[in-house]
Amino acid sequence: MLDTDSFLVSAIKADSRLNGAIDGNIFPTAVPVPDEDLDNVPLPYVIVTYDGMTQDTDTKDQSGFESDSDINTCRVEVVAESRESLAELISDARRAIRKFFEEGNGDGLSVEDYTVSAGRVDYDPLKPCYYQDLTYQITTPND
Amino acid sequence: MKIKGQNLRLLVGGKYIAAATSCTLHVSMKLEDSSTKDSTDDWDEKEITGKSWDISTEALYTVPDTSEADANGSSAEDILDLILAAKEVEIEFQRTAGEKNRVPVDGAKVYSGKALPNDISIKASNRQNGTFTFQAQGNGPLAPKAGK
Numbered sequence: 001m002l003d004t005d006s007f008l009v010s011a012i013k014a015d016s017r018l019n020g021a022i023d024g025n026i027f028p029t030a031v032p033v034p035d036e037d038l039d040n041v042p043l044p045y046v047i048v049t050y051d052g053m054t055q056d057t058d059t060k061d062q063s064g065f066e067s068d069s070d071i072n073t074c075r076v077e078v079v080a081e082s083r084e085s086l087a088e089l090i091s092d093a094r095r096a097i098r099k100f101f102e103e104g105n106g107d108g109l110s111v112e113d114y115t116v117s118a119g120r121v122d123y124d125p126l127k128p129c130y131y132q133d134l135t136y137q138i139t140t141p142n143d
Numbered sequence: 144m145k146i147k148g149q150n151l152r153l154l155v156g157g158k159y160i161a162a163a164t165s166c167t168l169h170v171s172m173k174l175e176d177s178s179t180k181d182s183t184d185d186w187d188e189k190e191i192t193g194k195s196w197d198i199s200t201e202a203l204y205t206v207p208d209t210s211e212a213d214a215n216g217s218s219a220e221d222i223l224d225l226i227l228a229a230k231e232v233e234i235e236f237q238r239t240a241g242e243k244n245r246v247p248v249d250g251a252k253v254y255s256g257k258a259l260p261n262d263i264s265i266k267a268s269n270r271q272n273g274t275f276t277f278q279a280q281g282n283g284p285l286a287p288k289a290g291k
Binding site for chain 1: 148149152159161162163164166202203211216240241242243244245270272
């Protein structure tokens with residue numbers, strides 16, 4: 001389901017502390033930043049992408065070709081000026097998204113399950129900045 | 144014609160196993176070596192001394208009276224109860240299609256026989272669907288019959 005990335009954007013925007021910390025600089029896949037402007041985006045900021053979908057476990061009871069559930073992969077990339085700031089923002093993003101999932105504020109998105117994992121912390125000497133990805137695998141019904 | 148796995152199903156006690164992910168029908172013959180000095184060119188000769196069959200299935204863990212385990216589908220709990228009852232059950236292996244892949248294919252052969260359920264193993268891992276495996280040993284012949 002393509003709106004799972006919008007769900008994560010809504011979750012981050014709904015958290016006033018986090019949204020304030022990044023000064024509203026959150027970029028979903030649908031609103032790309034032109035390459036020439038990338039260096040001018042003030043730190044810190046967040047990019048949310050939709051990285052595709054796979055199908056959940058199939059059973060013999062499914063008479064169609066597809067499984068009843070989709071597993072959507074979305075990535076939340078947090079970019080910050082320092083290691084400490086990055087750690088704090090990652091922690092805040094996890095908390096904000098977890099709260100959104102738990103309270104069912106999903107803009108009508110039906111979530112059956114989700115998992116989260118984090119990638120390594122990287123450093124870009126050109127900007128310079130630190131960045132890290134949170135990867136969400138969100139299971140939704142295949143309507 | 145190739146048949147997909149979802150269109151080959153087991154019925155246990157007249158009901159499909161709900162949310163099954165795979166099933167196996169295994170038929171075997173016991174062979175005894177009947178080679179003699181008369182056997183040509185040292186080739187072994189065999190004699191059938193017995194036949195056996197068994198079934199096994201893997202499925203997601205379901206509970207009775209749900210969309211999966213309805214009047215036509217056995218839940219994991221139904222299967223567990225079968226084992227605990229230690230009674231012989233009717234097994235059928237058939238080709239299916241249609242709604243929930245639970246409609247027998249017209250004219251397709253059905254293999255059926257009595258079996259003794261003898262093994263169930265339920266697996267419940269964190270953050271994963273509960274699953275179970277089930278086995279039954281044939282108790283007497285497995286016979287083909289013409290489909291409806």
